[in-house]
Amino acid sequence: MSVSLEKRIPVGTWRSVGLRVQGLTTAEISIGGSSIRAISVQTKGIPYRVGRIDPRNAFVIDCSPLRLLYVRPDYRGYRYAAGKVFPRTPWQVDYDHALGRQLALQLGFRYVLLLRVAPSVNRAHGAYERPPQGGKITLHKFCFADRRIMDKWLGRRPRHGGSQSSPMRYEVGGRQVFGLTLKQAGFWGYAMGVEDGPLKLTGLTAL
Structure with a gap:
């Protein structure tokens, strides 16, 4: 009788969600x-309209296994849009802009990725997302997560130095690949809406 030594990862765990995003890197998601x-x-995905x-x-970008929701920074209906796209959860989540809304507006970005994060994590990062005085519009077409934003993405509190009254300045040109454990990849994928199984495109229309 042969015995399998392969380690099975239970469905419904962070590591099982991490398996869904294996092969993707943090530098691929604007x-x-x-x-x-x-x-x-940039994402090599297909854009979709969300309902009406x-x-x-x-709008949504479908780049399986991801279904990314981008919103205008000053769009007040972003929570409604998120409710149409993200799967429901049995616990409370906040739908949060990966790049702070005011900072995105200051930099001139028309759309920002929306994440689902724990309310406590969202609040902890709020003071670090205020735009600096004298900021200028960027000529970059897209931007990527830095260490502080990745901490929020993974459900961590800010670890950067500096006081809340003097938040760390976000550098637009950075594009980093952050090494993730399988469990961390699960947190990362979950924040973007990834679940254990494939996501349906119900209510979405290709643009």
Whole structure:
């Protein structure tokens, strides 16, 4: 009788969600972009309209296994859009802009990636997302997560130095690959809406 030594990962765990995003890197997901086309090209995904929501306000990029929701920074209906896209959870979550709304507006990005995070994590990062005085519009078409944003993405409190009144400045040009354990990859994928199984495109229409 042969005995399998392969370690089985139970469904419904962070590690099982991490398996869904294996092969993807943190540098492949833009957290902000200048246009629907720029983001769809960068992510190599297909853009979709969310229900009857004007795609100038919110749209989805399908790049399996990811279904990424991008919203206009000043779009007040982002929670409604998130409710149409993200699977329901048995616990409370906040739908949070990966790049702070005011900072995104200051930098000139038209769309920002939306994440689902724990409310306590969202609050802890709030003071670090205020735009600095004298900031300028960037010429970059998209931007990516830095260490502080990745901490939020993984459900961590900010670890950067500096006081809350003097938050760390976000550098637009950075594009880092952060090494993730399988469990951390599960947190990362979950924040973007990944579940154990494939996500359906119900209520979405290709643009």
